[in-house]
Amino acid sequence: MKIEDVYIWDINAKWLGITPYQLMENAGAGVAKTIEEKFGKNLRIAVFCGTGNNGGDGFVAARHLSFENDVTVFLIGDESKIRSEEAKLNWNILKNLDFIKIEILKDSSQIKELNLEEFDVIIDALLGAGTRGEPKEPIKSAIEKINEYAGKAKIVSIDLPSGYPSNLRVKADFAVTFQWDKEEYSGFERIVVKIGYPRELYHLAGPAHVKFAFQRRGEHKGQNGKLLIIGGSENYYGAPYLAAKSASYLVDLVYLLTPERVAKKISDPNLIVREVKGENLSLESIDKALELSERVDAVVLGPGLGIKEETKDFVKEFVKRVSKPLVIDADGLKIVSENLDILKGKEFVLTPHAGEFKTLFGVKPEGGLREKAKIVIEKAREIGGVVLLKGKYDIISDGEVWLYNKTGNRGMTTGGTGDVLAGTVGAFLALKNSLLRSAAAGAFLVGFAGDLVAQEKGESFVASDVAEKIPIALKKILEM
Numbered sequence: 001m002k003i004e005d006v007y008i009w010d011i012n013a014k015w016l017g018i019t020p021y022q023l024m025e026n027a028g029a030g031v032a033k034t035i036e037e038k039f040g041k042n043l044r045i046a047v048f049c050g051t052g053n054n055g056g057d058g059f060v061a062a063r064h065l066s067f068e069n070d071v072t073v074f075l076i077g078d079e080s081k082i083r084s085e086e087a088k089l090n091w092n093i094l095k096n097l098d099f100i101k102i103e104i105l106k107d108s109s110q111i112k113e114l115n116l117e118e119f120d121v122i123i124d125a126l127l128g129a130g131t132r133g134e135p136k137e138p139i140k141s142a143i144e145k146i147n148e149y150a151g152k153a154k155i156v157s158i159d160l161p162s163g164y165p166s167n168l169r170v171k172a173d174f175a176v177t178f179q180w181d182k183e184e185y186s187g188f189e190r191i192v193v194k195i196g197y198p199r200e201l202y203h204l205a206g207p208a209h210v211k212f213a214f215q216r217r218g219e220h221k222g223q224n225g226k227l228l229i230i231g232g233s234e235n236y237y238g239a240p241y242l243a244a245k246s247a248s249y250l251v252d253l254v255y256l257l258t259p260e261r262v263a264k265k266i267s268d269p270n271l272i273v274r275e276v277k278g279e280n281l282s283l284e285s286i287d288k289a290l291e292l293s294e295r296v297d298a299v300v301l302g303p304g305l306g307i308k309e310e311t312k313d314f315v316k317e318f319v320k321r322v323s324k325p326l327v328i329d330a331d332g333l334k335i336v337s338e339n340l341d342i343l344k345g346k347e348f349v350l351t352p353h354a355g356e357f358k359t360l361f362g363v364k365p366e367g368g369l370r371e372k373a374k375i376v377i378e379k380a381r382e383i384g385g386v387v388l389l390k391g392k393y394d395i396i397s398d399g400e401v402w403l404y405n406k407t408g409n410r411g412m413t414t415g416g417t418g419d420v421l422a423g424t425v426g427a428f429l430a431l432k433n434s435l436l437r438s439a440a441a442g443a444f445l446v447g448f449a450g451d452l453v454a455q456e457k458g459e460s461f462v463a464s465d466v467a468e469k470i471p472i473a474l475k476k477i478l479e480m
């Protein structure tokens, strides 16, 4: 597990209803319990707290320890800088308690004068996973002060020795870290305590996947993702439009390559429509398609393509020669299922429903969530890409790990929501996310948008309602 995973789990846990207060309570209680198990009771304990959530864990530990020990809390920094609601709540509780001594130290000069000789245990809750760069004052002086007592008092760090990974760090006897040992941590002893995450979180696609996937970077047009959608045929023109429309809310530029008749029906000024001659895509348009694909960051292939022989030739040739990450959906899936070998060495997300999955891989994904997941992992591994199996719960795998998404509702069986999903996953790919993250973020966001629509309209709505809800769904998710 990496530190980034911690932030992902916290946000997704919140979405499941597990509050940050609960996690902080368990973290602080775990620290207190570990200390009493190691060193006994009736101790004189100093708790050095910063203004972030590492400090918040320190406030909670102080309260738990105060029951049978003498506790002094040193807040290093300004009270008004305590940022999170959960840290503030725990700070305010401390202020109501008469048996815990509190000292607020804002200046390094005050810290330098401290004498900590009376303490048996010093808890270091100054800086945790939110550390950026070398420790700055007044935290720096607090770290130096604690280190004067290394070897004299027991020093226990919360999550990691404050200052880490810089060399100026607390010389801790050990650190109490949470739920799992993080890949980034090394060079100090760690005791892991669990803080109440359920097993779901290994697998749940949640708002955090969208938040992390939607990290917009540059400020110039085209820097925030360029996507090409290839679709449409004599029979279908809505599908490629829905995919393109959905993506246009998320990336800077969306090109749509489609037969001329389809192009004539689309008058959306937010899309760059490029038409090809004839009623269906065919090998005649291959150069144009490949040339456009060079200008973009990702390609969605499939919505409304039809399965005419000429189109099959086009799809197979395009897949063989394209160099950008692909989302393959709908008719695109039917066509590549005729020769899965053309996907070798490519970067792609396939987005089948159960029927298309059977066509692709010859097996029906059956059973409970875990049984189905096993099949999806196996097929994703065999094929060397990401598979997003659409269903009541969407199941996503890159052949190594699997995720599932539970947003969405029965109303979304309406035609076209798959095109919305393909466009959205493509948009996240164009924003340079991994295949797995793009698929997870897309599935969550589209289902969430569908749920917002259902709150307004019940279960009878159309796919364009879902597409149009994407911006507001995204806004709500980014606030989570």
Ligand SMILES: NC(=O)C1=CN([C@@H]2O[C@H](COP(=O)(O)OP(=O)(O)OC[C@H]3O[C@@H](n4cnc5c(N)ncnc54)[C@H](O)[C@@H]3O)[C@@H](O)[C@H]2O)[C@H](O)CC1
Binding pocket: 006, 010, 023, 024, 027, 050, 051, 052, 053, 054, 055, 056, 057, 126, 127, 128, 129, 130, 131, 132, 133, 134, 135, 136, 137, 139, 158, 159, 160, 178, 179
């Ligand atoms: N899921 C979990 O594992 C949980 C962990 N918890 C604890 O939360 C911290 C991380 O909290 P966060 O608020 O994100 O960051 P920090 O407390 O580490 O610090 C942020 C704070 O510090 C300032 N800062 C950053 N770098 C420096 C620096 N070099 N010098 C001085 N000051 C710095 C920054 O400005 C912020 O104000 C994690 O470690 C756990 O202890 C949760 O309580 C439960 C869930």
Ligand SMILES: [K+]
Binding pocket: 054, 124, 125, 126, 127, 128, 157, 158, 159, 160, 161, 162
């Ligand atoms: K710490």
